[in-house]
Amino acid sequence: MYKIVIIDDEPIIVEGLTRTMPWDKWECLVAGTAYDGIEGQKLIRNVKPNLVITDISMPGMNGLNMIAGLKAEFPDLEISILTGFREFEYAQKAIQLGVTRLILKPSSMKEIEEAVSTMVGNLKKKNVHTDAEECDVDVNGASSFIVKNALKYIQENYTRKLTLGEVAEKTYVSQWYLSKLLNKHIGKSFSDILNQxxxxxxxxxxxxxxxxxxxxAEEVGFMDMAHFSRVFKKFAGCSANEYRNKHS
Structure with a gap:
């Protein structure tokens, strides 16, 4: 059986899809449900589904970032999104990130059924087995999107204590996967990117x-002067004082 996860902050939608859809028709089993993006992300990593139906306008989350994170970390995952957003640019970006279907709310059961049928058909075409897609890092549109967002977040928050875990949470991927992505795309570790x-x-x-x-040193995020001195010399090739004497 293919495993499907349903994520929406409206319980009536989650319950409706869980109970009324003829899942057996597509060899599917509802493996779990969630009511927000963070809970949904944890659920997906835990059960490793083959298909996801999710809202992208839930409180406290960035839908496109979540989609990018899922598609980068689980490239064979089939995703259909439920949304009230009708802007073409938003829909276009979702498709670029690898979403199978964009379903505008309010949606009919026929539209949902067509989306599930298409997703299952895609899995069969790709010969994806019913045990899901955590695989090695791939350079694709979704992973590039995540790296861009991670670098932007680092640039906006480097002045305070910043961890790989926080950036991973904001980009909707695991710490392990974000670390691999940064090394693959940038050729540097998170720590080196932050310090640079x-x-x-x-x-x-x-x-x-x-x-x-x-x-x-304090303004750029170092609380320890000795640490700043070591890091500065590593990246600049000289001490901060020597650099000042040359360039001021």
Missing amino acids: TRINVARDLLKNPSMRIGDI
């Missing part, structure tokens, strides 16, 4: 002789 971002900013700030080096 901080040191690049520190270099610019060091050109201002009125700023104390200790203040610069």
Whole structure:
């Protein structure tokens, strides 16, 4: 049996799809349901379904980021999304990320059935077995989307204590997978990307002789001056003081 997960913040939709759809018709079994994106993400990693039907306008989540995370981490996963958004650009991006069907709310049972039929047909064409797709890192549109969002998040938050786990949560992938993606696409670890971002900013700030080096270290996210000194020398090839003397 193919495993399907249903995610929506409206219980009536989740219960309706779970109980009224003729799942046996497509050799499907509802393996779990969730009522928000974070819960749904955890459920998917736990049960590893073959198909997902999900809303993308639930509170506290970015639907496109969640879709990108799922398609990058589980590339054979078939996804149909339920949405009230009618903007063409939004729908186009969802399709680019690998969504099979975009179903506008309110939707008919016929539309849902057609989506499930198409998803199951795609799985059979790809010869995907009923035990799901966690596989190695692949360079595709979804993974590129995730890396872009991860780098943007790092750039916007480098001044505070930032962890791989937080960035992974914001991009809807596991820490392990985000680490692999960054190494594959950027050729660097999360730690090196974060520190390189901080040191690049520190270099610019060091050109201002009125700023104390200790203040610069703190401003770019280092609470420990000794740590800042070690990292600066690693990435700049000289001490912060030497860099200032050359460039101020």
